[in-house]
Amino acid sequence: MIQVFIGLGSNLAKPLQQLKVAVDALGSLPDSRLLKVSSFYSSQPMGPQDQPDYVNSVALIETQLLPDVLLDHTQAIENEQGRQRKGERWGPRTLDLDILLYGSQTINTERLIVPHYGMQQREFVLYPMFEIAPNLILPNDKTLDDLISITPKNGLHKIQLSTDL
Known part of the structure; x- marks a missing residue:
């Protein structure tokens, strides 16, 4: 089994609910097991500022799925939750699932770059990841x-959740 970190983000169509459904879906992946999920965080959008703030989290799974197969599954989850791929980088979206780390492997294919190309500069990835794997x-x-x-946190903060998302 390989440990994989997956970044989750949403800023459309009830983002908290989008992430909760996505976490449940990650927990149902074949040949995989959900190990940990960070708190949910509110963050400012990276790209155009004329969009709602994001809700972000990081999940840790163990999987036997190959990277491309895992990517197929995460993209299917995004699609099931209304993700529309418009080619707009950093635009608003119902759900974004990014494979951040796939074990200690470096992957650079047309479909997948791991470690995720921007993760080392993104507070909305680093702080949630640090919460669940501080010694990584x-x-x-x-x-x-x-x-x-x-x-810097750039306004990133934990969201205090009620029990009825």
Whole structure:
């Protein structure tokens, strides 16, 4: 089994509910097991600012699925939750699932780049990931602790959840 970190994000169509449904779907992946999920965080959008704030989280799973097969499954989850791929980078979306790390592997194919190309600069990835894996060392030998120490929160904050999402 390989440990895989998956970033979750949504800013449309009840984002908290989108992430909750996505976490449940990740827990139902074949040949996989959901190990941990960070708190949900509110973050400012990366790209165009004329969109709602995002809700983000990071999940840790163990899987026997190959990277491309896992990507097929995460994209199917996005599609089931109304994701429309418009080619607009950093635009609003119902659900975004990113494979951040796939064990300690480096993957660079037309469909998938792992470690995720922007994760080391993104507070909405680093802080939730640090919450569930504070001692993690990335494939480039950088520690999450070191990255957190140089990455400002930019307004990122935990969302206090009620029990009835």
